[in-house]
Amino acid sequence: MTQVADKTTHLSNFTQFREVPGGSPSWLEARRKAGIDRFDFIGFPTTREEEWRHTNVAPIAKTAFKLASRDSAALASETAARFGFGNDAAVELVFVNGHYAPHLSRPAKLPRGVRAISLADALESDDAALEPHLARYADVVKNPFVALNAGFIRDGAFVHLPRGATVEKPIHLLFVSTPSREPAVAHPRVLVVAEEGAQATVVESYVGGGKGVYFTNAVTEIVAAPGARIDHCKLQQENLEAFHVATMQVQLGRDSHFVSHSASIGSRLTRNDLNVVMAGEHADATVNGLVLATGEQHIDNHTLLDHAQPNCPSHELYKHVLGAKSVGVFKGRILVRQAAQKTDSKQTSKALLLSDDATMHSMPALEIYADDVKCTHGSSLGPVDEEQVFYLRTRGVGLEAARHLMTYAFAADITRRIRVEPVRRRLEEYMAAQHGLPIDLRITDLGAHDEAVRQL
Amino acid sequence: MALLEIKNLHARVAAPGGRDILKGVNLTINAGEVHAIMGKNGSGKSTLAQVLAGREAYEVTEGEVLYKGQNLLELSAEERAREGVFLAFQYPVEIPGVSTSYFLKAAVNAVRKHRGEKELDAAAFLKLVKDKMKLLKMEPSFMNRAINEGFSGGEKKRNEIFQMAVMNPALALMDETDSGLDVDALKTVAEGAASLRRPDNAILVVTHYERLLQYIVPDVVHVMMNGRLVMNGGKDLAIKVDTQGYDWVEKEVGQLV
Ligand SMILES: Nc1ncnc2c1ncn2[C@@H]1O[C@H](COP(=O)(O)OP(=O)(O)O)[C@@H](O)[C@H]1O
Ligand SMILES: [Mg+2]
Numbered sequence: 001m002t003q004v005a006d007k008t009t010h011l012s013n014f015t016q017f018r019e020v021p022g023g024s025p026s027w028l029e030a031r032r033k034a035g036i037d038r039f040d041f042i043g044f045p046t047t048r049e050e051e052w053r054h055t056n057v058a059p060i061a062k063t064a065f066k067l068a069s070r071d072s073a074a075l076a077s078e079t080a081a082r083f084g085f086g087n088d089a090a091v092e093l094v095f096v097n098g099h100y101a102p103h104l105s106r107p108a109k110l111p112r113g114v115r116a117i118s119l120a121d122a123l124e125s126d127d128a129a130l131e132p133h134l135a136r137y138a139d140v141v142k143n144p145f146v147a148l149n150a151g152f153i154r155d156g157a158f159v160h161l162p163r164g165a166t167v168e169k170p171i172h173l174l175f176v177s178t179p180s181r182e183p184a185v186a187h188p189r190v191l192v193v194a195e196e197g198a199q200a201t202v203v204e205s206y207v208g209g210g211k212g213v214y215f216t217n218a219v220t221e222i223v224a225a226p227g228a229r230i231d232h233c234k235l236q237q238e239n240l241e242a243f244h245v246a247t248m249q250v251q252l253g254r255d256s257h258f259v260s261h262s263a264s265i266g267s268r269l270t271r272n273d274l275n276v277v278m279a280g281e282h283a284d285a286t287v288n289g290l291v292l293a294t295g296e297q298h299i300d301n302h303t304l305l306d307h308a309q310p311n312c313p314s315h316e317l318y319k320h321v322l323g324a325k326s327v328g329v330f331k332g333r334i335l336v337r338q339a340a341q342k343t344d345s346k347q348t349s350k351a352l353l354l355s356d357d358a359t360m361h362s363m364p365a366l367e368i369y370a371d372d373v374k375c376t377h378g379s380s381l382g383p384v385d386e387e388q389v390f391y392l393r394t395r396g397v398g399l400e401a402a403r404h405l406m407t408y409a410f411a412a413d414i415t416r417r418i419r420v421e422p423v424r425r426r427l428e429e430y431m432a433a434q435h436g437l438p439i440d441l442r443i444t445d446l447g448a449h450d451e452a453v454r455q456l
Numbered sequence: 457m458a459l460l461e462i463k464n465l466h467a468r469v470a471a472p473g474g475r476d477i478l479k480g481v482n483l484t485i486n487a488g489e490v491h492a493i494m495g496k497n498g499s500g501k502s503t504l505a506q507v508l509a510g511r512e513a514y515e516v517t518e519g520e521v522l523y524k525g526q527n528l529l530e531l532s533a534e535e536r537a538r539e540g541v542f543l544a545f546q547y548p549v550e551i552p553g554v555s556t557s558y559f560l561k562a563a564v565n566a567v568r569k570h571r572g573e574k575e576l577d578a579a580a581f582l583k584l585v586k587d588k589m590k591l592l593k594m595e596p597s598f599m600n601r602a603i604n605e606g607f608s609g610g611e612k613k614r615n616e617i618f619q620m621a622v623m624n625p626a627l628a629l630m631d632e633t634d635s636g637l638d639v640d641a642l643k644t645v646a647e648g649a650a651s652l653r654r655p656d657n658a659i660l661v662v663t664h665y666e667r668l669l670q671y672i673v674p675d676v677v678h679v680m681m682n683g684r685l686v687m688n689g690g691k692d693l694a695i696k697v698d699t700q701g702y703d704w705v706e707k708e709v710g711q712l713v
Contacts, residue, residue, distance in 0.1 A: 409553025
């Protein structure tokens with residue numbers, strides 16, 4: 001790999017980026033500079049590095065990406081409409097190729113003091129809540145993609161929940177990409193700050209329409225003050241030529257709650273890093289993930305549950321459904337620092353292999369420096385259980401439908417926990433469509449069906 | 457025409473070097489009849505039931521099976537089910553994540569569709585299952601549970617017969633439905649099964665005990681040994697086997713086996 005040439009693309013993008021005026025408070029200038037310098041210094045990772053052993057980012061490094069520009073073509077609005085939540089969202093901010101698109105967004109009456117606005121707008125007014133938090137948590141030193149993103153911080157979303165505020169419906173951040181003739185890169189940045197006792201559901205959707213290569217390099221930072229509660233959901237459904245690299249860095253204060261559901265179904269290559277720091281006592285983290293991959297998709301989830309303080313429970317469940325020649329990677333690191341006594345952590349990773357050519361790499365990594373803790377982990381992988389399939393078939397359910405039902409049931413472990421209805425529906429519909437499901441086995445009415453039975 | 461005609465059926469484990477299990481089974485069952493198969497563990501009873509239900513883990517190497525006059529062996533497992541063959545498993549399978557009601561509705565509708573009948577909507581389906589649930593003394597909450605997940609042995613068996621009642625098969629294969637049931641559960645299950653008896657269908661019961669046969673009185677009792685049905689008789693044969701075991705059978709047919 002010729003590292004120097006790889007970096008040049010992004011370094012010259014940076015030169016061009018700096019010339020765009022506005023939204024550049026001096027404190028941010030310094031953080032951008034630190035980011036791009038760091039990226040320049042370390043460059044793209046190679047598979048010789050432990051953290052990137054199973055994910056080769058050479059196809060990203062070798063592509064000359066220009067900076068993605070605004071797009072007002074029909075594809076953008078169509079895609080936004082297709083993935084929008086409509087009335088199921090409290091507010092929907094739409095971004096096209098990383099740029100805020102006000103005409104596609106749906107503002108709403110949010111509770112007093114709550115802000116869900118574009119980062120560009122927030123920076124324009126140098127919002128006082130930005131400086132203490134923006135680019136303060138995600139690690140530019142270790143992760144070159146975070147460093148690269150930091151260099152290009154300009155747009156994305158800023159959600160600020162003042163003390164005690166509660167937003168009932170989800171806040172939807174919808175990132176739409178429309179490929180152009182030349183490959184382009186967007187570096188969206190999201191900052192969510194929840195003050196003491198605030199509560200909200202935040203959904204990030206990264207979706208792509210059309211054909212053509214592009215690269216989404218996203219970073220999200222979430223800060224939960226004591227007693228805050230954030231329910232987070234991420235849907236990644238980029239187009240099948242896209243690269244998606246994202247880091248989510250979560251900082252949890254005392255007694256705060258964080259629930260995350262991440263679903264990866266699109267892209268040619270995805271790498272998610274989800275790092276949760278339990279920085280206050282009795283913080284509680286649940287991180288679940290679902291990967292539905294097929295073709296030659298490669299989807300890598302690295303998670304870190306960092307127990308820095310005592311008495312924090314954490315739960316993690318990642319499920320992978322891998323078809324054709326797809327590859328799944330899961331590394332679940334659980335770090336229990338010396339101070340973190342009474343940690344209670346449970347991690348499970350499971351993979352369902354729908355083809356002999358699909359591959360799963362699952363790596364639990366427990367690092368425990370405290371002595372009074374409870375940590376368990378388990379991982380399993382295998383094909384669809386033929387005995388279960390046979391049982392269904394002896395009741396008249398066709399082979400394909402039976403296999404699908406088993407796949408659906410496997411994934412339902414995650415989907416049924418997703419409280420954001422439009423995301424759950426989308427995942428179920430995606431699975432049904434993928435398996436060419438006969439109509440009598442459509443699983444989308446499963447909830448309604450069971451509800452009818454319950455009423456009996 | 458017999459409902460089921462098995463002629464010289466040989467089957468083996470479908471794997472390289474797989475062992476022969478069925479070694480020439482002959483059996484004719486007419487509509488309206490109940491047949492029982494008894495035999496030691498490992499004699500091949502479950503294999504016969506699974507082969508009839510279409511299990512691909514076994515390979516038929518010789519012989520034929522006619523069901524309603526057509527070649528049963530060329531139908532897939534789901535086609536057999538849609539044609540009215542039902543297997544109540546000796547070891548019912550747990551399927552986490554799929555609710556019983558959803559699964560059963562899909563099953564019933566698969567059969568109806570095959571017969572060119574209108575598929576049932578949720579309300580019509582629930583009406584259908586309500587009576588059968590009463591018949592087998594099932595709790596209503598049962599329908600919302602995942603198939604057999606965390607069920608006790610007895611609950612699983614009851615679930616098999618409940619499904620059988622809902623599916624209303626032409627040929628019911630009951631593989632050791634009575635094993636592991638206490639007296640009350642056995643009575644519920646057996647009466648449920650017996651109530652499905654009609655002039656136009658047939659039941660094949662695999663069992664170790666004569667107890668079950670007091671409820672589902674068989675027309676013919678067969679004894680299986682080493683992959684063959686080696687002896688048959690009336691219901692007295694079941695009583696004799698239950699009290700005396702199989703040694704005498706072995707002596708009597710020893711030369712044949
Ligand atoms: N899939 C299989 N692979 C290997 N051996 C098998 C398999 N199925 C059955 N057998 C063997 O075949 C014999 C008959 O089994 P089975 O039909 O289950 O007997 P029964 O139901 O009469 O107890 C047993 O020895 C059993 O171990
Ligand atoms: Mg058996």
